[in-house]
Amino acid sequence: MKIKTMRRTAQILTLAAIFIIPFMNVWELYFVKGTFYSMDIGNVAIADPLAVFQSMFASGKINAYMIASLIIPIALMIFFGRIWCSWFCPYYLFAEWVESLRRKLGFRDFRPEYTKTMPSRASRVRFLFLFLGLIVMGVIGVPVLNLISAPGIISSQALVVVKFGYVTFELAIVLVILFFELFYFRYWCRFFCPTGTFLSMFRWKRGMAVQKVRNDCSKCHSCIKSCPVIINPMTEGESLHCNNCGDCIDACQDNLNKQTIKFTFK
Ligand code: SF4
Ligand code: SF4
Numbered sequence: 001m002k003i004k005t006m007r008r009t010a011q012i013l014t015l016a017a018i019f020i021i022p023f024m025n026v027w028e029l030y031f032v033k034g035t036f037y038s039m040d041i042g043n044v045a046i047a048d049p050l051a052v053f054q055s056m057f058a059s060g061k062i063n064a065y066m067i068a069s070l071i072i073p074i075a076l077m078i079f080f081g082r083i084w085c086s087w088f089c090p091y092y093l094f095a096e097w098v099e100s101l102r103r104k105l106g107f108r109d110f111r112p113e114y115t116k117t118m119p120s121r122a123s124r125v126r127f128l129f130l131f132l133g134l135i136v137m138g139v140i141g142v143p144v145l146n147l148i149s150a151p152g153i154i155s156s157q158a159l160v161v162v163k164f165g166y167v168t169f170e171l172a173i174v175l176v177i178l179f180f181e182l183f184y185f186r187y188w189c190r191f192f193c194p195t196g197t198f199l200s201m202f203r204w205k206r207g208m209a210v211q212k213v214r215n216d217c218s219k220c221h222s223c224i225k226s227c228p229v230i231i232n233p234m235t236e237g238e239s240l241h242c243n244n245c246g247d248c249i250d251a252c253q254d255n256l257n258k259q260t261i262k263f264t265f266k
Helices: 003-026 049-059 064-080 083-088 090-105 118-140 144-148 150-164 170-180 187-192 194-200 222-226 247-251
Strands: 032-034 038-041 044-047 209-212 261-264
Touching: 003 032, 003 083, 003 090, 003 150, 003 247, 044 049, 044 064, 049 064, 049 118, 049 144, 049 194, 064 083, 064 194, 083 090, 083 194, 090 150, 090 170, 090 187, 118 144, 118 187, 118 194, 144 150, 144 170, 144 194, 150 170, 150 194, 170 187, 222 247, 247 261
Parallel strands: none
Antiparallel strands: 032 038, 038 044, 209 261
16 A cells, blocks of 8 residues: 555544544533644643743743643654654645645646755755744744644634634635645745744654665656655655655655665664
8 A cells, every 4th residue: 555545544534633523522522622732632631842832931831731741742753753744734735735736727836856955955944934933932922833833723723613613814824825835835844834843853863764775776766756845765864854754655666676765763
């Protein structure tokens, strides 16, 4: 089975869950409650690490609940890399759908060609954007980066629409960001999303990563052409950019004969 099929299943189930959870709450079933900013599953708390960090910073307070809510997301990041992004984040799914729509509409392909300097340039932009956001948050004392957290907004809008039957202005922020995906290839996740950038800092070299396991590949570069974050999967699978989507593994034609590129744990 293609990795993309498994990934798409996980994405659709996650999308369904953000609507099903508030429905359950309306029916007074509270085993799972919350959004992607912060969620409780039974007695287990899970929160977006960036949201927690901002909350600690803005309030100057830190408590055991906040720390406990970081354990699962950070452990996932350490052992499985950025699978949150490509396997579960609803924005990523929408961005992939926008990309398919762009192709169907026959719009120009704005995907840039891979160059060796591209990942480091993307890193500079991402971390500068995150740093500026944190400075603004520190100055005004408000967790402003939550206002542009696409997964948090999407899940909280799902909650509001199910519970109260309306949406708020925050939905417009996500729609505008998504609209520009038509013209700037996967720009939000590659350059700006503070949630993804913050999470990527917990990437561990020994965790799950794409690796080329044979030297004599046919050098067709299908893996590079398929990579949504425009890195070279053969040499940069361990980088902070890779979200372990597995598209490069699916695209590799040599894999049909002999395993050439695959997920590994070191
Ligand atoms: S970078 Fe942000 S918006 Fe993109 S998939 Fe990751 S968390 Fe979601
Ligand atoms: S290197 Fe492979 S797994 Fe990583 S983001 Fe690119 S296509 Fe996905």
